[in-house]
Amino acid sequence: MDETEAVVRLKEGNIAALRTLIERHQVEAVQAAVLITRDRALAEDIVQSAFVRSYERIHQFDASRPFRPWFLRIVINDALKAVAKQQRHVSLDDPGNPSCPQLIEWLEASSNGPEDDVQRRELRDAIRAALNALSPRQRAAVVLRYYLNLSERETAREMGCAPGTVKWHLHVARDRLRSLLSPYAP
């Protein structure tokens, strides 16, 4: 069953069609929500509720349009709201935050990522820790642009702001990541 057919069947009340949509989008949605909320359980709750709401409101959805952007928009907005409520701040003093000499170069470099597994793991862990220190909206901008691969214009549409503002969010996020990671530079 393809996505359009699943949406049409869901509109007819066929609950099995929801499973098709869940299986197709759950990984991307949960992972995007995790990157924003930094909380796996919360992310799953958000996505689960988003699927149920989509099911309840599917009659409002135009089946000729793609389901993914409509659904991910619900997930991103809900994740931002959830984080705003939680006001969680994770310290960068996380003992699991190792040093990595290539971080600064990597963030702005045009070369490929590190080949070595150890370096990759160190880099990933350091970026993950730095990601925690961004504001939720900066994280959302990074996730929309670099995880979901939306264009700056699409990102602006999702965030409800002008394209110039997205450039600003991304630039500040990159700047902040760079300054947060600078202690690990050589």
Next chain:
Amino acid sequence: MKEQDNRHWALLEIADREAPSHTIDLWPRIEARTASGASGRTRERDLRVRRGRLALGVTAALLCAVLLARVPGVRAFADDVIQRMGIAFLDTERHEDAAVQTAMETIRVTPPPSLSIAEIREQVSFPLLVPTWLPDDLTHTHRSIAEYDSEQWEGSGQKITIAYYRTAQHDFEGGVLFLSANDGPISAPPLLAASREQPAVVNGQPGIYVHGGWRDDGRGDPNTRHGILQWDDQADDAYLTWTQDGVTYLLAAHNLGLDLEDLVRIATSMTAG
């Protein structure tokens, strides 16, 4: 692109480590939730309401037809038409088209649903002014409320954004005007070049106007830069921000050819009405 690939790669790895794809299976819980009837009941309630409205409409139409048929003038007119034409034609083809259109009609909602001014005012604690004058072609509006980190920014933690588009597709390049309001400093201030700030006055309150925007392709002003961004005075972006009654407003116009005079005119037209 490679740089973006790298970041995508890193985020993918981080996401897959924190939420491994093979461990994500929401279906059983969602199935249990939908089977428990909570959402099913919502859908059934929606359907019942819609069926009820349809039945009410059909009954009202039939009642009107019966009552009109009993009015002598109407009946005489109908008899007169039938007598003169000899036969009454029904445009069945057209009728079928209309029926199909009704059946296929979809409700086009741009998600998330745009809120009404009244809904916004119910949800936020501060007064909201809205423009009573806008350029004629900004006819497509979308209103929303966003949460922001009220620990980092002053205010209630809510920001209202109203977008006025030229096109029904809400196309940025077609031109858009954003109005944002929150009861503190702007929650997500656009990074503007301080050297381009111009003083402005809105309803006697001091404001700031900026024209132009940042670009990241190296074709802006090399002397006005922030990291890789360079300022472009020719960019069709205009910003006006001011504070009134404790609420900070920002008007941001993109691809509309608006200048200071236009934005001030929009700003001064804003009322609580």
